[in-house]
Amino acid sequence: MPPTSIDYLRAHLEEALATDGRVSEQGLHVDVAGGVLVVRGYVSTEQRRAAVDAIAGEVASGVAVRNEVSLVPLDEPDGEERVG
């Protein structure tokens, strides 16, 4: 069986990150750069950020994956906006 194209692995990883309950994040985006799958976007917790690596290892084993996912800052607002 021929190796799975990295384009399909990219799509499978995006699907898994959206549907796997360890992350469940549709807002994560996977790019292909120089043969590496690069995951970007935000998650709420460190556990979910770590789970990105775990899921990538399961879905795209044998391909290098760079996890550039950030945690959502949850500081209180430092200002307000006047609207209306």
Place this chain on the structure above:
Amino acid sequence: MIRVAAFGDCHVGADSRGLLRGAMARVHEHADVLLIAGDLTKCGTAAEAEVLAAELDALSVPAFAVLGNHDHHADEVEAVVSVMESAGVRVLEGDAVTVDVRSRRVGVAGVKGFGGGFPGASGSEFGEAEMKAFMRHSKVVADRMHDALTSLTCDARIALTHYSPVEDTLRGERLEIYPFLGSYLLAEAIDRAGADLAIHGHAHAGSPQGTTPGGVAVRNVAQPVIRHAYQVFVLDHSGDTTAVTERAGGVHADDLTAGHARRARGRFA
């Protein structure tokens, strides 16, 4: 002056305990009311809603929410709503509520909304049953928003959705997924009914600010966009004590304050 705190897409799960509690306990220092623009939970379970309810335990301002697509995932919508309402958060879906703050009455009309796309790149209710159902749902929820907004009599009206009513606040997302992020039908409903502010979430890579074709300010408050626990908006309605009222498809000028009339003229010209 009405101060509105808003956020969306907190995606609370079992691993979220303690992340929001501190900020939520101090919302009253910055705002009079809190709006949550959907995706309260990660996978839509009642257990996750319980975690969020605990995070909101010390919240001391009125709170209103709509659900998002994540909150539907586990098919536990009724239980999620029940948990949130027990925690004092009123969950809106085609409903409109008013709350009095600082001697002003603010009205909130809420629906989840749905996808469908925007002018020039919108789906149609045609073809396969699945496609027709998709677009029909988009129309149904937009109609709910219109009806909820027009039922309000208040000083300031806010349209609260999870999905976006405009493309402006999607900038940064891939163009190809816009039809999954919102629908122009929501904006059309908001413009027809009139509102002072439209708040939504869902588009994590989108932009914070936009405007409907009729001139209503739209704000994307998804936490990855605002990069804070919540955002505060100030609606200045000093001396404004009447509401825009749509009757038989038009706006009665007698009911309009200067600001409302200006916006309404733009919409109905």
